[in-house]
Structure formats: structure tokens, C-alpha cells
Amino acid sequence: MECSLNVSSPALKGLAISNGYQWRTHRKFAGLHLRMFGEEKKILEHSIQQESVYLCDAFKTEKGPFNPMTILNSAVSNTVACLIFGQRFDYHDEYYQRILHLDNECIQLMGSPRAQLYNVCPWLLEYLPGPHQTMFSNYKQITDFLRGEIIKHREDWDPSNPRDFIDNYLTEMEKKKSDPETGFNVEGLVISCLDMMEAGTETSASTLRWGLLLMIKYPEIQKKVHAEIDRVIGQSRQPCLADRVDMPYTEAVIHEIQRFGDVVPLGLPKKAAKDTTVGGFFIPKGTSILTSLSSVLHDPNEWETPDTFNPGHFLNENDQFRKRDAFLPFSAGKRACLGEQLARQVIFLFFTSLLQQFTISKCPGEEPSLEGEIWFTNVPCPYRMCVSSR
């Protein structure tokens, strides 16, 4: 299957919307980078732990009811920024906040009927007004920001000492000079950075927003997470990834947050690269395909209580964590999410750090809804919450 998106870049470069040879070489390269910075050097774990300190500090400064969206977006985007740019941005950095806002607006607009229509027949709407024009303008500003970061990197780039994704990509560009079909060039780098920023920020931040909302709605489940954190981690050190194996209840809660939140309900649009048959249905080459991840995450044949938040879905009779085949929020197959490991690390470390330090509750007189809003992603309706230090 190939990607069939037109909206974010008609040039079909980078990671998420390229196809064929270009996609294969980019996916392999980015996968290696993520593994090197994530699993081997543990740089990512360390930077996520550092960011969780800023995140908790930002929560502490909130004196009354607040909507956690901006803080969570800033914190999550910094974990991707460390990977790409080798640096984090202050939550009050106006320029970076503007970039995040523009990107957020694009993801919101991507779900609009006009943007969907543009995706199907771009030639029809190219010069007409509508939300797709706002998206073009936003993407122009975001990619200008990315070009600026690449120029800065080039000034003190040392191939023998790569600091981040951009440095490694610049080296790859040199290596692939004789093979231009791979698409390793400055525009490929810009779009790859955009793909990671976009795919990595909204998704993980919305998952955390679902998570905090569900903790407000189910205080008895929050208490059990608190108890497990106190038993395994305590209050004298930060959570680390090695804690996951000792925290089956928290792992089950996080998996259930992802199942219930169903953040990317339709995956990324695809099209059949050749004539094929799936489950007895003939699909001709070129057919647009949407994979309904929602239908799997809420399949009544797979889940005991598909429409209810129930961490028991991921626990066995001995209260140990159990994997479920129908847990597919990151999709499956060759084009499944590239950032699954990073996302799982961010969600675990941020969620446990916040619950280690805070009790989260609804604001007096307010009853937040568990209904989602469909942007390109499925996000919780805006809500406010109160936090108290533990």
C-alpha cells in the first residue's frame, strides 16, 4: 500500500507521505536514528526525564483550574525537538509556541470536509479560498522555521559528532549524492522533520490529555496507579523505563487509555499499489483505502467491555499485564507508526511523573465530557482540571 495524502505536501517527500524507493530509504534511515538515540544511547530516556521535570514544574505554577493542553503539547513537542534539533524550547518561547499553534491548527483543519475534498481532487480547489489555504500558509511558516534550523545546523555541523536527526541527515545527504532518487536533499530533510514533529506531538499529547481526563473521571483507578507508583518508585527518585515491568497496573491503564482514546481512528490514508484481494474483496490498483483502527480498538468480539474504560482488558487473572492482539493504536504492517517506541516512552514517563507528584481532580461544578472531537485525530473536548501536590 502507498500513502495517498496530498494536503500536507504535494511534493510527496520525507517519511509519512512518500512512497517507493524514497520512502524505503527514509524509513530505514529514520528508524536507525530513533534506535540509536533511543535504545542504544538512552539519550531519549534521559531527555524525556528532564522534560518531565519542566512539565511537573509547569503544573505546579497553575494555582487554579486549568486546561492542560498547551503545557502537554509543549512538553511532548520538546521530546521530538530533542530528537530532531538536539534542543528543547522554553514553554514561553513565543516563536516556537506560534509554530506549535500553526501545526495544531493544521491537524484540526485536516479533518474538515474541504481539506478532505482537496485531498481527493486538489486541482479543483487549488485556487479557491477555504481551510486548505490556511493550511498552506501555516505549512509555509512551519517549513520556513525548519529551514532556519537546518541553516543553523550547517554552520557548525561536525559529521564525526552528530548531535541529532538533522546532523545525521546532512551526513546521509553527502553519502547519497550519487543516488538522487533516494530524495536525500534539503527539502526531504524539511519534510522529514515536519513529519516527525507533526506525527509525534499531537498524537502523544492527546493521549496524555485523554489519560488525565480519565483519571479525573475514575478517581478509584487513579488511586490504584498512585499506590503502584508509591510501591515501585516512591517519592525520592524519578520514574525510569525499567520500572515498566514492575508496574503491570499502570501499564494496563496506559494501554487502556490508548485503546479508549483511539487517537488516530483511521490511520493515514493509503492507496493500493497494485491489484489485490483482501478478505475476499477485490481492490483494484489506485483505490483509496482507510484502515479503521477504531473498529479494531472497539471490536465487541475482542474486548469484554469495548465502550467502557476498563484497565482489566490488559490484566490476567493474576493481575499481571497481558498483551492483546487487537491493541493496534499504532496500526500494523510496513507502514505502521515509526515512532511507537518513542511514544510509549514519552507517555509512560510523563504519565507516571505527573501522578507521582499530583492528585488530579475535576473542578468544582464542572463535569468534563468523555466525548471526543474529530480533527485529523480524535481528541478529548477541551476540559479544565485541578491539581494538588501529593
Ligand code: HEM
Ligand atoms: C500516541 C502516539 C502515536 C500514535 C497513536 C501514532 C499512531 C500512528 C498511526 C496510526 C500511523 C499510521 C499508520 C498506518 O497508516 O498504517 C502513524 C504513522 C507514523 N507515525 Fe505515529 N503515532 C504516535 C506517535 C508518533 C511519534 C512520537 C512519532 C515520531 C516522532 C511518529 C511518527 C510516525 C511516522 C513517521 C509515521 C508514518 C510512517 C510511514 O508512513 O512509514 N508517531 N502513527
